[in-house]
Amino acid sequence: MNNPPDISQDPSEHEEYAHNVQKHVRGYLTVGALLLAFTAITVALSYVDFGTRKANIAIAMLVATLKAGLVAAIFMHLAAEKRLIYRVLIFTGFFVLGLFWLTFLAWYNPIVR
Amino acid sequence: MEIPYTISTRPDTGLWNAKVGIWLFLASEVMLFGGLFSAYIFLRLDAPPGMWPHGLLNVPVGTMNTAILILSSVTVVLAWAELKMRRYRRYWWYMLATILCGVIFLTVKLVYEWPQKFEHFGAYIKPQALEKYEQYLGNKHAAEKGLPPRLEITGHLHNREALTNPNIKEYEVALDPVNADPTNPAMDRPHFLYVPPTDKIGKIDKEDVERATMFLPTHSAYFASYFTITGLHGLHVLGGVLVFIYMWLPVSKKVYQRNPEHLANRVEVCGLFWHFVDLIWIFVFPLFYLL
Numbered sequence: 001m002n003n004p005p006d007i008s009q010d011p012s013e014h015e016e017y018a019h020n021v022q023k024h025v026r027g028y029l030t031v032g033a034l035l036l037a038f039t040a041i042t043v044a045l046s047y048v049d050f051g052t053r054k055a056n057i058a059i060a061m062l063v064a065t066l067k068a069g070l071v072a073a074i075f076m077h078l079a080a081e082k083r084l085i086y087r088v089l090i091f092t093g094f095f096v097l098g099l100f101w102l103t104f105l106a107w108y109n110p111i112v113r
Numbered sequence: 114m115e116i117p118y119t120i121s122t123r124p125d126t127g128l129w130n131a132k133v134g135i136w137l138f139l140a141s142e143v144m145l146f147g148g149l150f151s152a153y154i155f156l157r158l159d160a161p162p163g164m165w166p167h168g169l170l171n172v173p174v175g176t177m178n179t180a181i182l183i184l185s186s187v188t189v190v191l192a193w194a195e196l197k198m199r200r201y202r203r204y205w206w207y208m209l210a211t212i213l214c215g216v217i218f219l220t221v222k223l224v225y226e227w228p229q230k231f232e233h234f235g236a237y238i239k240p241q242a243l244e245k246y247e248q249y250l251g252n253k254h255a256a257e258k259g260l261p262p263r264l265e266i267t268g269h270l271h272n273r274e275a276l277t278n279p280n281i282k283e284y285e286v287a288l289d290p291v292n293a294d295p296t297n298p299a300m301d302r303p304h305f306l307y308v309p310p311t312d313k314i315g316k317i318d319k320e321d322v323e324r325a326t327m328f329l330p331t332h333s334a335y336f337a338s339y340f341t342i343t344g345l346h347g348l349h350v351l352g353g354v355l356v357f358i359y360m361w362l363p364v365s366k367k368v369y370q371r372n373p374e375h376l377a378n379r380v381e382v383c384g385l386f387w388h389f390v391d392l393i394w395i396f397v398f399p400l401f402y403l404l
Contacts, residue, residue, distance in 0.1 A: 018198045018199075021194050021197050021198050022198070024194060025191060025194050028187060028190045028191060028194070029187065031187075032183060032184070032186070032187035035183045035186075036180055036183055036184075039176060039179050039180060039183065039398075040176075042398075042399055042403065043172065043176050043305075043403065046399065046403035046404065047302070047305065049302075053404070056404060057404050060399040060403060060404055061396075061399070063399075064395050064396050064398075064399055067395045068392045068395050068396070071186065071388050071391060071392045071395070072388075072392065075186055075190050075384075075388045075391075076385055076388045076389070082126065082127045082128050083127075084126045084127070084128060084133060085128070085132070085133070085136050088136050088137060088140050089136070089140065091140070092140040092143050092144070095144065096143050096144060096147040099144070099147050099148065099151055100147070100150075100151055100154070102151070103151035103152075103154055103155050106155060107154075107155055107158050107159065
């Protein structure tokens with residue numbers, strides 16, 4: 001979904017612009033409804049036994065990631081953003097994954113094993 | 114001197130400046146919460162069997178708060194869209210709705226959820242004394258079912274002075290359902306609805322107790338990380354609400370009258386922060402309430 005374009009100063013174009021934004025509004029409402037539905041699904045799934053606790057955690061995190069993706073892509077307009085912002089976020093993603101990797105190393109303790 | 118590129122875009126980045134600024138800030142926020150989440154993962158992976166509690170938080174209330182935060186994310190993006198369509202009155206209402214959602218979220222947290230925890234008591238039993246409290250713990254039943262061992266007795270502490278008075282030799286606890294009837298298969302898994310402590314009183318000798326506290330950060334790694342992460346998240350909600358109130362007050366109407374795009378951009382930037390706070394909660398909710 002693209003960002004609504006910057007508003008035009010020309011009144012004749014204004015009506016068309018408002019119509020465009022209105023289309024986005026429908027998208028936002030749909031995403032809001034989806035997020036609420038996924039919340040209910042997350043709660044319901046947590047009472048289903050998937051065999052191991054690890055499996056339950058993996059499934060819940062999968063749904064949470066999906067929800068977070070929706071928020072980021074649509075509400076935060078990341079589906080269509082300028083390159084500079086993607087660049088910043090690629091670095092952020094790299095470093096935050098590195099942080100989780102360090103945690104994993106500390107827990108796994110490869111030097112002693 | 115006027116701040117440049119608050120409305121028009123900078124030719125080299127293709128963005129107005131505040132948008133670059135908020136994304137850099139959010140990048141740093143990702144690292145801040147990333148650090149706390151990795152601490153959570155580390156503590157949880159390292160917790161011995163039975164030492165990571167489940168089902169201590171109120172799931173319906175947590176679910177409601179999640180829904181409220183999602184709703185507020187929708188209203189703030191609608192507020193921004195209304196500004197883009199130059200409908201200030203409708204913007205004003207959506208902004209009010211957002212502020213109210215934030216206030217409800219914080220109120221539920223600070224007036225209901227946290228204080229209820231502060232009133233709850235738990236005592237971890239020493240390994241050598243576990244047998245003695247089998248009637249409350251039901252560890253034979255838990256082992257048969259392949260459940261983690263139960264090491265803690267929880268409920269409402271009747272003689273609260275026992276926590277501080279060394280002359281009182283035992284804790285009198287109105288037991289939580291799981292300790293009142295530990296072999297009941299209905300207690301094998303956490304309940305969806307909150308079940309209050311029963312009338313059944315359990316007596317626990319202080320000398321059999323490894324550690325006994327109210328549900329405070331000192332209780333366990335679980336509550337320490339719960340209060341730290343939800344506390345920091347709550348501060349973010351508070352910050353967002355304060356900025357939204359500023360955007361909603363008449364002072365912002367002046368900005369709108371001077372140049373509507375300026376206010377729209379301000380709201381967009383604050384909205385980005387607000388969605389990020391929502392995004393964090395999307396992970397906090399299952400990690401602490403459900404899993």
